[in-house]
Amino acid sequence: MALSxxxxxxxxxxxxxxxxxxxxxxxxSPQTHGFFSGQPPPTYxxxxxxxxxKLPTTCxxxxxxxxxxxxxxxxSHAWRxxxxxxxxxxxxxxxxxxxxxxxxxxxxxxxxxxxxxxxDPFSYYFGGCRFPRRAFLDSLHLTRxxxxxxxxxxATANIRLPNFFTxxxxxxxxxxxxxxxxxxxxxxxxxxxxxxxxDIAIAWRGTVTRLEWLADLMNYLKPVDGKKIPSRDPxxxxxxxxxxxxxxxxxxxxFCKYSAREQxxxxxxxxxxxxxxxxxxxxxxxxxHSLGSALATLSAYDIAETGLNLVEGEGSGRPAPICVFSFxxxxxxxxxxxxxxxxxxxxVLRVVNVHDIVPRCPGFLFNxxxxxxLTKLAEGLPWxxxxxxxxxxxxxxxxxxxxxxxxxxxxxxxxxxxxxLDGSVSFLFFSCFVSYNTSYNVNIYSIxx
Numbered sequence: 314m315a316l317s318x319x320x321x322x323x324x325x326x327x328x329x330x331x332x333x334x335x336x337x338x339x340x341x342s343p344q345t346h347g348f349f350s351g352q353p354p355p356t357y358x359x360x361x362x363x364x365x366x367k368l369p370t371t372c373x374x375x376x377x378x379x380x381x382x383x384x385x386x387x388x389s390h391a392w393r394x395x396x397x398x399x400x401x402x403x404x405x406x407x408x409x410x411x412x413x414x415x416x417x418x419x420x421x422x423x424x425x426x427x428x429x430x431x432x433d434p435f436s437y438y439f440g441g442c443r444f445p446r447r448a449f450l451d452s453l454h455l456t457r458x459x460x461x462x463x464x465x466x467x468a469t470a471n472i473r474l475p476n477f478f479t480x481x482x483x484x485x486x487x488x489x490x491x492x493x494x495x496x497x498x499x500x501x502x503x504x505x506x507x508x509x510x511x512d513i514a515i516a517w518r519g520t521v522t523r524l525e526w527l528a529d530l531m532n533y534l535k536p537v538d539g540k541k542i543p544s545r546d547p548x549x550x551x552x553x554x555x556x557x558x559x560x561x562x563x564x565x566x567x568f569c570k571y572s573a574r575e576q577x578x579x580x581x582x583x584x585x586x587x588x589x590x591x592x593x594x595x596x597x598x599x600x601x602h603s604l605g606s607a608l609a610t611l612s613a614y615d616i617a618e619t620g621l622n623l624v625e626g627e628g629s630g631r632p633a634p635i636c637v638f639s640f641x642x643x644x645x646x647x648x649x650x651x652x653x654x655x656x657x658x659x660x661v662l663r664v665v666n667v668h669d670i671v672p673r674c675p676g677f678l679f680n681x682x683x684x685x686x687l688t689k690l691a692e693g694l695p696w697x698x699x700x701x702x703x704x705x706x707x708x709x710x711x712x713x714x715x716x717x718x719x720x721x722x723x724x725x726x727x728x729x730x731x732x733x734l735d736g737s738v739s740f741l742f743f744s745c746f747v748s749y750n751t752s753y754n755v756n757i758y759s760i761x762x
Contacts, residue, residue, distance in 0.1 A: 387411060389509030396596060396636045397660030400703050413734060416664065418458060419514070419600040419638040420731045425453050426495055426518035426605065427727070442493045449496065459504025460514060464580040466495040469561050469569040491568035494518045495605065497580045499588075510594040513584050513633075515577060515612065519603030519641075519727070533696055534647055542574070543618050549653050551646035552675060552698075555607045559615075577612055581621050585633060589624040595633040597622055602727040603671060606642030610661060610701060613637045614650070617657035637661040637702070640730050641669055644676045644698035651681075651699045661702025664734070666709055668724040672700075707733040 388395070388411055394404065395412050404412045429449065431438045442465060444452040449462045469490055495517040505511045534550035540560045562572040571579075581597065589595045597616060601609035613635050616622055622633040635658070642663055654661070665672040676698025709729055710717045714736070723729065 388415075389507060392509045392596070393634065396598070396634055397662060397703075398634070400660065401662060401705075405703075405705055408734075416638060416662075416734055417731055419516075419598060420602075420640055420664075420727065420734065421455060422458070422460075422498075422514060422516040423519070423600045423602045423605060423640060424727050424731065425450070425455060426516055427602075428453055430493065430518060440492045442496075446496070450498075459501050459507070460498040460512075461501055462496050462498045463584065464497045464576065465493060466497065466517075466573055466576050467491045467568040468494045468558055468573045469563040469566065490563050490566040494573060494608070495601070497577060497584070499584055505593070508596075510596050511588045513581060513588075513595065513597045515581075515597070515599040515609070517599070517601035517605035517608040517612070519601060519605035534698070537614075537646075537650075542615055544653070545618075546649055546653055548649040549646065551611060551650055552607070552644070555604075555611055555645060558604075559608060559611050573608070574612070574615060578615065578619065578621060581616055585621060585624050589633060595622075595624075597633050597635045598638065599635070600638045600640070601642070602640040602730075603642070603725065606637075606639035606663075607645050609637050609639055610642065610645045610654075613659045613661070614654050614657070617659050618653075632658070635659045639663045639702070640727055641665060641671050641725050643671050643674055644700050646699070646701075647697055648681070648699040651701045654701050663700065663702055663704045664707065664730055665704060666707050666724045666730060666733070668709065668719075670721050671725055709733060712736065 391411060394401075395409070395415050401412065403409075429442050429444050429452070431441050431443045433439055442449070446462050446465055450456050450458060450460060495515065498514045498516070500508055500512040500514070533553055535553045535556060536544070536547060536550050537556060538544045538547060538549075540556050542556070542560070558573065560572050560574050561569075562575070563569045585595055585597075597613075599609040599613050601607070617635055622635055624633070637659065639661060642665075663672070676696060681699040707730060709715050709724060712733065715729070715732075718724070
């Protein structure tokens with residue numbers, strides 16, 4: 314199921330242009346800065362006061378940020394719909410302000426994995442996180458999200474995805490065999506009241522070497538139960554590289570003595586028992602970009618199939634809903650994986666750029682777009698894939714503030730997706746803007762990495 318959102322796109326909200334620019338500890342990652350030429354796009358107020366572009370302030374909307382569009386009281390009552398209870402029916406086109414706000418918030422959590430990653434090959438912590446866990450969100454100026462990071466996640470580099478991992482130029486560093494790949498966080502008391510539940514958030518890091526990781530993909534599927542992931546259907550298969558990254562471990566390494574799977578399941582179990590067992594309503598929200606979105610989908614399936622969202626005790630007695638907000642994610646498994654994910658009640662909203670190549674792989678030949686008859690015939694082949702969940706399409710070429718580009722890396726960039734989401738307000742305001750500002754060159758920004 315795909316829904317297109319190609320509405321006229323407005324300049325990005327100052328929220329993203331000021332998060333890191335004023336701090337000496339600002340992250341400088343390949344995914345953060347640079348896809349705009351020079352500085353981020355001007356804010357609405359900046360355009361209104363520009364002497365060359367006189368836009369009457371009466372045309373400016375009273376509400377500029379998607380987060381302020383949403384009412385806290387509404388979110389606490391409507392969070393299940395935003396979380397995908399009805400597969401986001403009626404919320405995508407036009408974009409519901411509450412959903413847009415939540416997508417941007419979880420997208421920023423995924424982006425924080427890039428921003429916090431240590432890219433310096435001469436650093437002792439190269440390949441790790443630049444910030445301590447307790448100061449993670451505060452160091453990235455994301456304290457306003459109201460979450461506490463409870464655990465960092467690590468993966469062993471001893472698998473067939475070499476371009477996903479980084480290698481230091483120094484022999485001695487924090488860990489020669491591990492890379493930091495994400496974190497688990499939980500909403501604090503105040504944020505939980507606003508959200509209407511206690512939210513357990515999991516953010517997975519994507520790729521740091523642009524698109525080279527696509528060459529690492531061994532384009533074949535393997536049964537998940539072969540990697541000790543429970544499955545009641547032996548025909549459920551996932552991409553081999555993803556499941557290896559998720560399940561492999563190294564007993565000689567302190568950070569990856571336990572696999573990423575064991576780390577995340579242990580923490581989710583602890584948090585669900587703590588809060589659901591205490592009578593609180595709990596949700597599990599998983600996010601990631603690029604390869605990180607594949608890990609998000611796979612871990613969501615694992616949590617549901619393992620039954621960690623079912624807690625016996627003084628809780629609500631109903632399963633904790635599991636939702637995945639995926640950004641630029643590839644296909645993860647076969648059609649049996651998709652059907653099993655649907656049966657388990659896991660909701661997945663995939664945000665994609667129509668010009669991005671990553672969501673179209675693996676499975677170029679046999680996928681969900683192929684007629685069902687052919688899919689059935691090719692079901693046993695190791696390269697027959699199917700997307701999961703609901704697709705939300707974005708188009709950066711529809712934005713008057715982004716130059717059309719054929720650069721594949723630009724189309725895949727997470728920051729570009731967040732700008733497009735934050736700009737999907739309405740045609741009405743942009744029409745008003747253009748009518749008073751026809752001389753303004755709206756194509757002065759380009760996505761460049």
